[in-house]
Amino acid sequence: MRVIFIGPPCSGKGTQAKLLSQKLSLPHIATGEIFAGAIAKKTPLGLQIQELISKGLLVDNQTTNKIVAERLNDPDCQAGFILDGYPRNLDQALFLNNLLSAKGLGLDRAIYLKVPEEILLMRVKERAATGRHSGNQRLDDNVDILKERIAIFNKETAPLIQYFKDFGILVEVNGVGLIDEVTQRIFLATNP
Numbered sequence: 001m002r003v004i005f006i007g008p009p010c011s012g013k014g015t016q017a018k019l020l021s022q023k024l025s026l027p028h029i030a031t032g033e034i035f036a037g038a039i040a041k042k043t044p045l046g047l048q049i050q051e052l053i054s055k056g057l058l059v060d061n062q063t064t065n066k067i068v069a070e071r072l073n074d075p076d077c078q079a080g081f082i083l084d085g086y087p088r089n090l091d092q093a094l095f096l097n098n099l100l101s102a103k104g105l106g107l108d109r110a111i112y113l114k115v116p117e118e119i120l121l122m123r124v125k126e127r128a129a130t131g132r133h134s135g136n137q138r139l140d141d142n143v144d145i146l147k148e149r150i151a152i153f154n155k156e157t158a159p160l161i162q163y164f165k166d167f168g169i170l171v172e173v174n175g176v177g178l179i180d181e182v183t184q185r186i187f188l189a190t191n192p
Helices: 013-024 030-042 043-052 063-073 090-101 115-128 143-157 159-166 179-190
Strands: 002-006 029-030 083-085 108-112 172-175
Touching: 002 013, 002 159, 013 029, 013 083, 013 090, 013 108, 013 179, 029 030, 029 063, 029 108, 030 063, 063 090, 083 179, 090 159, 108 159, 108 179, 115 143, 143 159
Parallel strands: 002 083, 002 108, 029 083, 108 172
Antiparallel strands: none
């Protein structure tokens, strides 16, 4: 099964993608984690990515597409994968579609985690206050940066909702509630 998660920042994509990957025994591929690894290693790409993220900006399509394409060629992705944070715009969606089509494959589900903006802001304030996010403070655990990233999501990523709806693979899931409640909704939505 090949699944992608769509949702604004702080919607719970990462948490839910990890849980679904465990349930389906498929690799969880998070562009954010790939980027964080490059930042931690202080590679030239990592330093470039860190500068962009600190300004609330996103990594360019060409770099992101290249990293994802390389990762999807790994042997553990042959049976399927869970993509988290990619594609984030129509150009990346077209790239992914062409990449999979060339292998005779396609996506099975695009899960859209729908969360109102006021809940996203509440979540980031809680994260910032507690430092609770995978044990580390994240660069986007800041209300101003979150607002900028929500604006980018609405402009660049929201069109993917209609794009995947047209393909007949979009599943809209209410992302508000306890983690287990949202997980249950996703499991029901992805059950073939």
